[in-house]
Amino acid sequence: MKVALTLSIVLFFGVSQYLIAQVIPEKGDPPPPENIPAYYKSTLEEISEQVKSVKKGTVAHIATSAGGRPVYAVYYGEKDDFQSQANYNSAVAARNPAFFAKKSTATKPVVFLLGPVHGQEVEGMAGLLNLLQIAETGKDHRGRDFTDLQELMSKFRLIIVPLANPDGRARNPYDSYVGLPVEVMTKYGQGTKQDGTLWRWPHAKSLHPMRGNVGILGAYFNDDGINMMHDDFFDPMAKETKAIMDLAKEEVPDITVSLHSCECMPFVIQNAHVPRFMKDRIADFAQQLNESFIRENLPHRKGDYSLARGQDDPDTPKAAFNLVSALHHASGTMSFTFESPHGTLDDGATHEEILDIQLTLYRSILEYALENRLVWD
Ligand SMILES: [Zn+2]
Structure with a gap:
């Protein structure tokens, strides 16, 4: 695969152009969609520019990826002191998570919006760059007024990681999948074997780290072949994963969403390995979110859509203890996965709809977090 941008040693946030260059599709693949709207920003360059423009929040470089690229977090709202005296599971064993973090109604609610760990899932990147623009200016990149959402955000300690896997993003040649066959997303997302056949989902998880029988390394993975969704959480292989886990332990979010x-059609995936009370909250939120999509005439699930609340794997395990499970058990956060449409021919969502789905999700999370605080005192 060729590198789309010429190499240069121009430094930008200490990152050379080489590190923000992206590949182009192989011969025979469909060309990238024409007329991707300017507001649909997701390239490494656009992410760097957006982060550089932050003035009301603060920016931290929380990890350097396996390929040497920066992972950024943007923070809004003062951090409260939760007077931690124990790690989360010890505090739970002492019968009160307040020993881990005193979260009362006097402390601000905390929300952690974790941008894509899968580099072909550009939709969450585009959504979070628009949210950062709203936080800074009150308007999204379409120029639409969102001062009400900006006002809502000001009630929170809010942490936004616009992209958790810059290596994967650099290997993804498409800045949008709107109108493309899903097969091309599968090729560059999960990658190919040496004979050119596609790894596909979920087989792309059967070799981890993804090394050896690899033709194109999928954008799922960092440059070491790690899929952060399925890292070893007791001994993380990727520095990016470690940074995400540390951030949750430090910030103690009421809610954490992992964007996929x-x-x-858009939906929340139940967190398979959290206690029943947390599954109930996630199921309640998922239902409310779907109702918001219906009200706003956006792509949605059926009106009676609901998530499983109590089931565990009956015999052989199928539901993994994954990144969102680990985040809950490290910090107590209500953590779940959200899946957006890509806009491929199979789901048919438009750029406008995808951005509105993302913004509706963020608003719904903030509203839910305000009304359903994690209070530990
Ligand atoms: Zn994903």
């Missing part, structure tokens, strides 16, 4: 996409 598929050829699907």
